[in-house]
Amino acid sequence: MIAAITASKRGHKVTLFEKEQSLGGQLKYAILPPGKKPLESFLIYLRKQVEKAGIIVKVGKTIKKNDIKKANPDVLILATGPRIKEIKIPGIEQVKELLYMPEVLLEKVKAGKHTLIVGGNAIACEVGEFLSSKGKKVIIVGEEEDLAVEMDLLNRAMLMQKLNEYGVNIVRKSKIQSLKDKSAIIEDSNGNITQVEFDSIIFITGYASDNNLYMEIKEYVKDIYIIGDAFKPGGIRQAVHRGYQTGLNI
Numbered sequence: 698m699i700a701a702i703t704a705s706k707r708g709h710k711v712t713l714f715e716k717e718q719s720l721g722g723q724l725k726y727a728i729l730p731p732g733k734k735p736l737e738s739f740l741i742y743l744r745k746q747v748e749k750a751g752i753i754v755k756v757g758k759t760i761k762k763n764d765i766k767k768a769n770p771d772v773l774i775l776a777t778g779p780r781i782k783e784i785k786i787p788g789i790e791q792v793k794e795l796l797y798m799p800e801v802l803l804e805k806v807k808a809g810k811h812t813l814i815v816g817g818n819a820i821a822c823e824v825g826e827f828l829s830s831k832g833k834k835v836i837i838v839g840e841e842e843d844l845a846v847e848m849d850l851l852n853r854a855m856l857m858q859k860l861n862e863y864g865v866n867i868v869r870k871s872k873i874q875s876l877k878d879k880s881a882i883i884e885d886s887n888g889n890i891t892q893v894e895f896d897s898i899i900f901i902t903g904y905a906s907d908n909n910l911y912m913e914i915k916e917y918v919k920d921i922y923i924i925g926d927a928f929k930p931g932g933i934r935q936a937v938h939r940g941y942q943t944g945l946n947i
């Protein structure tokens with residue numbers, strides 16, 4: 698949205714495509730964990746600026762190679778977000794209560810009383826806080842020595858305190874070795890094995906850049922940019938900065 702707004706303000710005719718039914722990408726979910734509500738004003742601001750700039754918005758449209766070839770734009774900016782890293786764990790196909798993080802935050806699906814969150818990043822911890830604040834018994838299993846290391850120190854300290862207060866069980870330096878319906882075998886860095894039972898499990902094991910569409914289309918569009926998490930998973934600040942720079946450069 699920032700790239701579109703900036704380019705539009707500079708006189709370009711911009712069309713914004715979004716495969717979901719509303720604009721916002723991950724920001725729509727980022728505002729849902731406890732304490733994240735203030736971020737919503739940024740989402741509202743972006744949507745308002747898109748509207749004010751007179752950008753043509755087409756939601757519910759997944760852009761594919763042929764759409765781009767047909768539209769033949771002078772400039773193409775891909776801000777299509779990251780790819781979820783593939784999870785290869787023996788037995789994962791037997792797990793029925795494997796929940797998708799955005800649906801959990803939107804409360805489209807109900808997490809079970811005992812929820813296992815796999816992943817030690819900031820999003821995993823925030824989802825842990827979200828669920829434990831609603832009375833769920835949460836276990837977070839992360840491979841790292843410390844959790845949420847990408848967060849700034851103050852917010853991280855507050856989040857860790859909340860997890861502690863809610864009694865979230867944090868298992869560090871460990872990974873899921875195998876799964877079987879509602880139980881997980883966890884191995885720590887010393888090779889010790891424990892078994893954990895759960896009602897639901899959520900994998901939040903990180904994102905990778907996603908340049909698939911870029912590679913497919915780059916020979917057909919002269920001026921093409923890939924920005925935000927699609928270029929490199931970072932955060933809102935990085936995505937905004939690169940979006941703004943791109944809008945200025947074209």
Ligand SMILES: Cc1cc2nc3c(=O)[nH]c(=O)nc-3n(C[C@H](O)[C@H](O)[C@H](O)COP(=O)(O)OP(=O)(O)OC[C@H]3O[C@@H](n4cnc5c(N)ncnc54)[C@H](O)[C@@H]3O)c2cc1C
Pocket residue numbers: 714715716717720721722723724726727728758759760761776777778779820823910924925926927930931932933934936
């Ligand atoms: C729960 C959660 C909490 C977070 N908290 C923070 C935080 O506190 N601070 C922070 O800095 N970052 C946070 N983030 C990360 C941050 O939201 C992302 O880094 C940022 O939104 C990346 O922006 P983006 O525009 O690159 O990609 P995205 O926000 O992923 O947007 C990409 C959009 O492209 C659409 N799309 C993809 N492919 C197509 C296609 N072919 N056609 C049409 N549309 C398509 C997608 O539907 C999506 O709407 C959080 C993320 C989550 C999930």
